[in-house]
Amino acid sequence: MVNGLEADIERLDAFAAQNRDAYDAGDPFPHIAIEDFVHPEVIEGVLKEVEAGDETGWSQMDDRFQKKHACNSTRAMGPKTRALIQFLNGQEVIMFLEKLTGIEGLVPDPFLAGGGLHQLRDGGFLGVHADFNFQKHMRLDRRINLLLYLNKGWEEDWGGNLELWDTDMKHCVKRYAPSFNRCVIFNTTDKSFHGNPQPVKTPDGRVRRSIAMYYYTNGRPDGEVSGAHMTLFQYRPGEGSAADRGKRLLKRFVPPIITDWLDDRRNR
Numbered sequence: 001m002v003n004g005l006e007a008d009i010e011r012l013d014a015f016a017a018q019n020r021d022a023y024d025a026g027d028p029f030p031h032i033a034i035e036d037f038v039h040p041e042v043i044e045g046v047l048k049e050v051e052a053g054d055e056t057g058w059s060q061m062d063d064r065f066q067k068k069h070a071c072n073s074t075r076a077m078g079p080k081t082r083a084l085i086q087f088l089n090g091q092e093v094i095m096f097l098e099k100l101t102g103i104e105g106l107v108p109d110p111f112l113a114g115g116g117l118h119q120l121r122d123g124g125f126l127g128v129h130a131d132f133n134f135q136k137h138m139r140l141d142r143r144i145n146l147l148l149y150l151n152k153g154w155e156e157d158w159g160g161n162l163e164l165w166d167t168d169m170k171h172c173v174k175r176y177a178p179s180f181n182r183c184v185i186f187n188t189t190d191k192s193f194h195g196n197p198q199p200v201k202t203p204d205g206r207v208r209r210s211i212a213m214y215y216y217t218n219g220r221p222d223g224e225v226s227g228a229h230m231t232l233f234q235y236r237p238g239e240g241s242a243a244d245r246g247k248r249l250l251k252r253f254v255p256p257i258i259t260d261w262l263d264d265r266r267n268r
Contacts, residue, residue, distance in 0.1 A: 016100035031186030049078030072116030140216035
């Protein structure tokens, strides 16, 4: 490592300067993939810690939209993993992200709300969605996702690939395998539909692992403003019943206080 840093910041700064326009022109929304994001010895150490870790601090989400495990407790992580997350939340990476994305005033999330370590075991998946847009504890708007993958020798046909979908949810525009030390960065809005909907199925039962980091600002451009909401899961073509699609559409345009009241009435 150089001066104790987990990545070559000069290389990343040069990448940001050279790829600012490419990031902004990303299809279907601003994004970019970066290979060999951190020093090999750093991410190797993190992977060993995660592989050797137990279930302490992990939670499970298992419903029709997702089947995954997550840990956002730094207390439950090994020292190398904590150090990398602190680095990703630090000054050097924030300045790199601002230069790359053109979004100024980025704020990291020390609470790792919805972020931290993620795992998809056999059959695991995460449906296509737009992310929650407001961090309630810090009262900030979510603007950037950074996903760093920890999977050696991953094959695309094993599932678990990151998919970026068009705003009309008609087709997948871009697909990335969760390859070791690959980092994907993208803007988060109500229309940045993404996920890894193809269930993981590996020949040796290995686990798909990643680190998810989110970055915020105080406010956002007028064209992106909407009411605070949680994750907005989307159906791909052919998925979901007409009733489900109608309910999902209703929730996008009707105030939550009304849809919550309607749900309460249905469940009585």
